[in-house]
Amino acid sequence: MDRLNSEGIDRSQLKYALTQERMVKEARRVNRCLLCAGPGVNEAGVCDGCSALLSGEEARLVELWMAGVKP
Numbered sequence: 001m002d003r004l005n006s007e008g009i010d011r012s013q014l015k016y017a018l019t020q021e022r023m024v025k026e027a028r029r030v031n032r033c034l035l036c037a038g039p040g041v042n043e044a045g046v047c048d049g050c051s052a053l054l055s056g057e058e059a060r061l062v063e064l065w066m067a068g069v070k071p
């Protein structure tokens, strides 16, 4: 899966996006998931549905954001 729709970023860019405070904050501000552009994002700027799909480094970065630690 590269992306869920044309509005979100490419899956390959997610790890990079999760290290960019500016991108995460913007996703939270507009409440649009970084990956699928859907509503209802968490502290990492990713929605619940996408969070469940993440693995490895992506999941670790999301967990850091959720814990209040900026990666």
Ligand SMILES: [Zn+2]
Pocket (backbone or CB within 6 Å): 033, 034, 035, 036, 037, 038, 046, 047, 048, 049, 050, 051
């Ligand atoms: Zn999403």
